[in-house]
Amino acid sequence: MRLNRHLKHLQRRAPEARVCGNCQACCESLVVSVDEPGGFTKKAGTRCVHQCQTGCDIYDDRPTPCREWSCLWIRGALPDAMRPDKSGLILWESANSRGRLLGTEGVGHPVLMGRVSAPGMERRPKAEKTLRMLNRASVSVCLILSSGQRVFVCADGQTSRVQHYLGDVPMRRNGNRIYIDINYCRTRWPADFGEESE
Numbered sequence: 373m374r375l376n377r378h379l380k381h382l383q384r385r386a387p388e389a390r391v392c393g394n395c396q397a398c399c400e401s402l403v404v405s406v407d408e409p410g411g412f413t414k415k416a417g418t419r420c421v422h423q424c425q426t427g428c429d430i431y432d433d434r435p436t437p438c439r440e441w442s443c444l445w446i447r448g449a450l451p452d453a454m455r456p457d458k459s460g461l462i463l464w465e466s467a468n469s470r471g472r473l474l475g476t477e478g479v480g481h482p483v484l485m486g487r488v489s490a491p492g493m494e495r496r497p498k499a500e501k502t503l504r505m506l507n508r509a510s511v512s513v514c515l516i517l518s519s520g521q522r523v524f525v526c527a528d529g530q531t532s533r534v535q536h537y538l539g540d541v542p543m544r545r546n547g548n549r550i551y552i553d554i555n556y557c558r559t560r561w562p563a564d565f566g567e568e569s570e
């Protein structure tokens with residue numbers, strides 16, 4: 373319940389509520405595509421050319437996508453101990469995560485996006501704890517593993533609903549986790565694999 377309340381208030385929280393400190397998880401793990409003068413594209417799971425010991429060497433002039441993006445932790449929606457470099461999970465709210473993920477009909481509950489910061493981190497106790505906390509608060513997570521494969525970690529009582537929502541997408545269900553076929557993921561979301569879309 374506490375987390376639900378946090379999520380509802382996300383939009384009203386100042387991004388400056390916290391500072392990144394030593395964390396550089398998003399700069400290394402996520403796809404960054406900057407379409408502006410001096411722009412660049414960075415593949416998932418690779419260091420950004422601007423990463424430096426103290427964070428970003430162009431921080432004051434960082435590109436628009438970097439300015440506009442923020443993870444849930446820095447927005448104050450997750451406990452201190454869940455900073456992405458420590459928990460292994462980078463979580464964010466996609467523009468349409470309030471029940472309209474993937475652009476078809478709604479799933480009727482919040483679905484966050486997430487990316488595992490390094491291989492196997494999703495099995496670390498802190499990551500497991502974070503996912504359990506979200507699931508108990510009726511929040512599902514579409515988690516991108518370091519392999520590029522997507523897995524839905526479904527909120528309590530919502531697994532069948534998410535499965536129904538995914539329709540004929542090739543998948544494998546294991547408990548409250550729905551693994552999307554990795555070949556389908558590679559075709560549908562090539563950037564998650566460090567590949568260009570066709």
Ligand code: SF4
Pocket residue numbers: 391392395396397398399442443444445446455456457462
């Ligand atoms: S993942 Fe979050 S806390 Fe870490 S560097 Fe990015 S915005 Fe900062």
Ligand code: SF4
Pocket residue numbers: 398399404420421422423424427428429430431434435438
């Ligand atoms: S430009 Fe700076 S803020 Fe943006 S991804 Fe690179 S290091 Fe991170």
